[in-house]
């Protein structure tokens with residue numbers, strides 16, 4: 358994939374913003390594992406490398422460590438037993454190791470990349486990723502979600518300079534991980550719809566060029582949905598490309614809106630509530646996929662309403678707080694006091710623009726039936742059971758998630774029309 362082509366496409370954008378990409382190298386190809394040392398040299402990656410992997414990613418990149426040594430790199434290796442959780446202890450350990458290295462090569466996906474991303478940023482070292490599974494859209498991200506105790510915080514970082522992947526390894530990665538990545542890309546349908554609605558009702562910045570860039574990446578991947586469960590290199594590459602590109606879209610727009618909407622907030626609610634009970638959540642992309650199906654159903658139900666009566670919202674904060682519970686209330690309330698983001702929206706704007714909102718939903722989000730068929734073709738998660746979210750938590754997430762962010766989404770404005778997303782989902786309108 359040619360990053361210069363993307364730069365050219367984004368140059369002189371009528372939205373007025375300068376769209377920049379920090380990423381210098383993005384290479385996904387068959388057999389690329391054998392060329393990692395050459396590529397790192399080509400991109401002038403430092404000679405002293407801290408290589409970080411987990412047991413799985415180390416196993417599937419057999420020979421990489423020796424290849425780097427053979428090419429003259431000085432390599433220190435740290436292989437983690439288990440990196441399901443990206444925790445601060447690991448970040449701090451890597452920071453110490455990085456002090457004697459010039460750059461960090463993260464081998465893997467998800468949490469491995471996140472601990473390396475933050476450690477490299479804090480030590481001001483170069484950062485490259487060799488991706489082993491297309492499981493989530495964080496590869497090109499400039500922030501890292503890190504867990505400390507039972508709380509997860511997103512830390513600002515820099516993007517990697519280089520992202521490399523071997524399509525053979527991506528294709529051979531567990532079907533569950535590929536399906537999770539597929540789900541994280543499907544989420545962008547909702548993200549773009551919510552973004553346009555925030556622009557319409559609240560004047561939030563929106564860029565149609567970035568929106569179209571995301572739509573194109575999603576469409577290319579969706580066309581190969583039925584190949585996802587196979588060990589198919591084209592499908593695995595399409596997922597990986599879509600994940601990196603939609604990750605890049607956040608940097609192009611300088612906000613997370615093009616890649617994350619209501620579905621990500623619902624997933625985040627489930628995750629935080631499970632962490633509260635000391636339970637580690639399922640893969641990010643799996644949760645987001647299930648939430649995308651929910652939002653599609655709810656939004657399409659809403660889009661059938663011909664008109665609405667809107668007023669200032671009246672939230673029962675006691676009820677909301679009771680559902681957030683210990684440790685989550687203060688953070689949530691700080692986003693909603695002294696006023697809420699919805700207080701900034703004129704109810705008449707909701708009434709007058711309702712037809713347009715319904716149209717945006719129909720334009721951007723496939724029907725729940727269509728999305729379900731895609732998920733089934735890709736063997737992606739579709740139910741609360743698939744992601745070990747119990748029935749009560751499942752429904753609570755749909756109803757109470759919007760208050761975790763100070764962000765306008767279709768779901769967030771529903772109290773203005775005496776509704777919530779759960780009622781829309783259950784078609785109780």
Ligand SMILES: [Zn+2]
Nearest residue numbers: 370372564566
């Ligand atoms: Zn633009």
Ligand SMILES: [Zn+2]
Nearest residue numbers: 494541641645
């Ligand atoms: Zn995501």
